[in-house]
Amino acid sequence: MKKHNFSAGPCILPQEVLKKASDAILNFNGIDLSLIEISHRSKDFIAVMDKAQELALEHLGLQNKGYKALFLQGGASTQFLNVAYNLLNKKAAYLNTGTWSTKAIKEAKLFGEIVEVASSKDANFNYIPKGYAIPSDIDYFHCTSNNTIFGTQIKDFPKVSAPLVCDMSSDIFSRQLDFSKFDIIYAGAQKNMGPAGTTLVVIKEEVLGKVDRAIPSMLDYRVHAEKDSMFNTPPVFAVYVSMLTLQWLKDLGGITEIEKRNNAKAELIYSEIDRNPLFKGFAAKEDRSPMNATFNLVDEAHKDTFDALAKEAGLNGINGHRSVGGYRASMYNALPIESVQVLVDAMQELERKA
C-alpha cells in the first residue's frame, strides 16, 4: 500500500532521489565500487561535495557574495554552540519561538550574556512575537525561522545592524527570501535537503574571526571554510543524497516553483482545518507554517475513529508532538499535494461519520 509520509523529520524525500541513492550504494558512477567504500578524497566524491555546495548557494542566490556553504556533522544542535563559540564576545540577542530556540539559548549562555528579546512561551509557542526591541550593542541576533513542533513560521525578519543568524532547519529551500540579509544560516539536512547526518551552514565569511577565545578545530567555522568541508572525513552518504535532492529541486524549477507547490498544499490543509467543525488549528493564523500544520480535534472523543481512518488511508507520521498533542501534518518539499488531499478526505470522512 502506498504510504503518505507526513513525518516531521527525518522526512519524505523524492522517490527518484531514493532510487539513485540506493543504486549508488551498490555501484557509484559506474566505477564498480560503492559510494560508501571509496576515499572522500577521490575525484568522484570531491565532485559530489563541490556540487552540493554550489547548488546550495545557487538556490539561495548567494554565489559570489562572500558566502561559503559548508556541509558539517552534528546537527543543528551542534550549531547552537558553534554559533556562540565563533561569534559571541560579550552579548547576543535571541528570539524565543519554541523548543529549538530555547535549546539554542541554553547553549549560547555558556559563552556570554544572552538577551531574550521576546518569547511566545506564555501561549505554548503558538505564535511569533512581534514588535520587540533588539539591543544595539550585540554581537549577533539569532532566530528560528520555522518551528516544527508548534507549526509557526517567521514571515518578516527584523532589521538588525548586528549579524543576523538563523536556524532554518525546517523550512530552508521551501520559500523565497532575501537570503543576503542573513550572515549565518544553518539547517539540519533531514527536512527539505536530505537524510539525517549532515548540516548545511551558510556563512558570510566577513563575520568570522572576531572573537578572542581559542576555538577547537572541529568547532571553528574558519577551519571548515578553508578546507571546503573536508577538514576531516565528511558524512559521505548524507552529502551525496543532499546533492541529489538539491539537484532535484533545481530540475523542477527551484525555490520559486516549490514555494508555489508548498503554498497550494498549505492552502488545502488549512482551509479544511478552518472549515471542518471537528478540528481547530493550533498556531495563530498569521504565523501558520506551510511546512508543519498543527491541529487538534475539538472533541477528543473522535480520536480513535480518526486514527483508524488515517491508518486505513495510509497516512503516516501525523501524530502531533507531545507538547502540542493532536495532529501535525508536515508537508516538506517532497510531499505531493495528492497526499494532503488524502488527509483532507480523511478529515471529511470523519465529519460524515461523526
Add this chain to the structure above:
Amino acid sequence: MKKHNFSAGPCILPQEVLKKASDAILNFNGIDLSLIEISHRSKDFIAVMDKAQELALEHLGLQNKGYKALFLQGGASTQFLNVAYNLLNKKAAYLNTGTWSTKAIKEAKLFGEIVEVASSKDANFNYIPKGYAIPSDIDYFHCTSNNTIFGTQIKDFPKVSAPLVCDMSSDIFSRQLDFSKFDIIYAGAQKNMGPAGTTLVVIKEEVLGKVDRAIPSMLDYRVHAEKDSMFNTPPVFAVYVSMLTLQWLKDLGGITEIEKRNNAKAELIYSEIDRNPLFKGFAAKEDRSPMNATFNLVDEAHKDTFDALAKEAGLNGINGHRSVGGYRASMYNALPIESVQVLVDAMQELERKA
C-alpha cells in the same frame, strides 16, 4: 571488472551489507518507507540503534561492566576535543605515534597541560615508542592504537593508574584485546565498522563528571549516555550500516575469527614485502600493522610499470599517503585474502618483468 578495494578509509564493506543497505533505502523492514525518511523515534529505528550499541559492547566483551556504547557524529576529530572537554582538569599524558595523535594533542592543549610522553616523529613515525615513563598526576593517558598513514600498531598497551583513552579508529573490531583495560575507546566508523558519518564512543561511565567546566550539551558524554545516543537526530543511515556490519562480524565468528583472517592477510603481504628484492617495508617490523601495510619501491624507476600492473589487476586505493609515499595496502576486516593474493601476484609480476 572486479575491483580489489585497498582504500584506507572510507573503505571496503561486506557485499551483503551493501546489498541490505541499498534495499533499505527503497523499503526498510518491509514497511513501504525508506530507512532515511522515517522518524528516528520510530520503533523500527530505535531497534536499529539498540542493536548497534548491544553488538558493539558484545564484540568488545564489555556488556554489564559499566560501559555505554554511543554512536555520535563528528568523527574521531571531534573526540579529540570531547575527551579533553569531559576529562581534562589539569594535566593529561599523550603518546605521539603519528598524524592523528598529533592532532589529538593539539586540540587537548586548549583545555590543560599536555605531557607528550614519547614521540616517533624523529623517524617519520615508522615505529611505536616503548619504555617511556607516564607521570602519575594525570587526568588520563591517551594513545592511538593503529596509525593508518604509517602502518604501525601498538601491540602492548602501557599500564596506567589514570583512565586509559584510546583512538581505535583504524583497528577496532580487528583483533582481540582486553578491552576492559580501557576507559574510553573511540573510533570513526569508516574503517571496520561502517560508512563515514558516525563515531563509536565506548565509555566507562564512572570516569565522567569529574571536571569543573561547563560542557556544551552536544560535547557532553553524559548527555549522550543518558539519552542512549538519541539526544538529537542521529546519523540514521551510518548507524544502520554499522549495525549490519557488526552483525556480519558476529555471524562469521566475531573478533576471534576475523583476527585469524586478518593475520593471514598480513602474513601474506609482509612475507612478500620482505622476500621481494624490489620492495622494502616502511614500518619497523615489530610494530607492523595488520590493517595497513606500508611499503616502498627500492628503485622508484619501477613506479610506472608497477602502477600499470596494479591498474590492470584491478587494485584500487594502494597509493601511499603523501607523508610516506610508495604504497599502502589497507586490509580491513571486509577485504578478502584473495585481493591480497592479487596484489602479491602483481608484485611478483613486477619482479619477473624488471
